[in-house]
Amino acid sequence: MVCKLCKQDKELQESHIIPKFIYKPLRDDKNRIQRLSIIEHENKKYKKLKPIQDGLKERLLCFDCEQLLNNKYEKYFKTAWFDENKCSVPISDEGVTVTGLDYLKFKLFHLSVLFRASVSSLPEFKDVNLGKHDDVLRDILLNEEYLPETKYPIVCHAISKSENEVQFGLVTSPFKLRQPNGYNSYGFCFAGCVWYYIVDGRETSCFSDFMLRSNGELNIPGMPWDDFINKH
Numbered sequence: 277m278v279c280k281l282c283k284q285d286k287e288l289q290e291s292h293i294i295p296k297f298i299y300k301p302l303r304d305d306k307n308r309i310q311r312l313s314i315i316e317h318e319n320k321k322y323k324k325l326k327p328i329q330d331g332l333k334e335r336l337l338c339f340d341c342e343q344l345l346n347n348k349y350e351k352y353f354k355t356a357w358f359d360e361n362k363c364s365v366p367i368s369d370e371g372v373t374v375t376g377l378d379y380l381k382f383k384l385f386h387l388s389v390l391f392r393a394s395v396s397s398l399p400e401f402k403d404v405n406l407g408k409h410d411d412v413l414r415d416i417l418l419n420e421e422y423l424p425e426t427k428y429p430i431v432c433h434a435i436s437k438s439e440n441e442v443q444f445g446l447v448t449s450p451f452k453l454r455q456p457n458g459y460n461s462y463g464f465c466f467a468g469c470v471w472y473y474i475v476d477g478r479e480t481s482c483f484s485d486f487m488l489r490s491n492g493e494l495n496i497p498g499m500p501w502d503d504f505i506n507k508h
Contacts, residue, residue, distance in 0.1 A: 279338040280395040281345075281414060286338035292331050293392045293401060294447060295350045297358070298466045299331045301444040331447075332398055348420060349385035352378060357467055371434070371497035379490045380422055386430050387413055390462060390473045393450055400449045404462050409475055426479040429487040432469040433499045442468040443501060457482045469496065470504070 277288050337345070356377060391413040394406040406413065416423065435443045448465040453472070455461050459480060461472045474483065486495045 277335065279341055280336050281341040281391075281418065282338060283414075284338065286340070288335035289337055289339055289342050290333045291336035291342060291392065292333045293336075293396050293398065294331060294389055294464075294466055295346075295354075296331050297350070297354050298447060300358075302447060332400055334396060334398055336392065336396065345388050345417070349381055349388050349417075352381040353385040356382065371495060374494045374496060375492060377488070377492040377494060379425070379488065379492050380420070382492075383423060383428075383430060383488055384417060384420065386471060386473060387428060388417055389464065390475075391417060393462075393464070403452045404450050406475060409477075424479065425487060425490045426481050426484075429474045429480065429483050430471060431474070431483050431486045431488075432471045432494070433497045434469050435465070435501060435504050436498045437501045444468040455482075470499070 277286075278284065279286050279288060390404070390406070391410065393401040393404040394410055394413075396404075413428075415421065435446065437443045444467065446465055450462055450464045453461050453463050455472075455474070457480075459474050459476050459482065461474045464471045464473070474480065474487075486497065488494050
């Protein structure tokens with residue numbers, strides 16, 4: 277079968293759309309994952325879906341492309357975000373500024389998640405459809421291509437619960453959101469934040485106060501749990 281990334285006819289692996297390590301904070305005492313969807317809440321109460329063992333995955337990428345994404349992007353994000361606890365401090369509405377990120381690796385990690393969601397056939401990712409941007413992102417990921425911060429900018433906000441602690445134990449179905457300035461974005465909730473990936477052929481500095489910067493800085497405002505549910 278044809279790999280969705282390299283487009284070569286190879287044996288396909290069981291590929292995670294959102295990497296496996298993201299799901300670790302969701303595991304219960306029986307090592308099962310409880311998954312929630314922001315699309316399916318009623319009266320502010322989420323419907324629990326069936327537990328899953330290992331995150332959402334399907335036969336999508338070949339072994340070589342799996343290794344490429346893992347070695348170049350996923351390992352870095354895991355180290356920077358989880359092992360170094362970049363966003364684990366209590367967070368207020370004013371937020372926190374994270375520094376010292378490897379801009380390119382951090383950005384391409386997120387674009388790899390966006391790409392996989394777009395080419396996935398799983399119903400949980402049906403709202404993500406990048407069209408012509410699939411091919412653009414494919415080349416960027418394969419070639420580890422440098423992108424200016426204004427190209428496919430990434431912004432986020434942390435979700436806080438009691439005592440302003442970041443809520444890491446939540447992974448949701450992505451959703452499409454048109455920004456007030458007319459740009460399309462896709463929202464993904466994982467790793468304590470809602471990440472907004474701005475998808476447009478044009479470069480934009482409209483999000484300059486909060487987007488991932490080329491100097492490795494990211495301003496992350498906080499959003500209380502209840503506000504997050506009411507907004508979406």
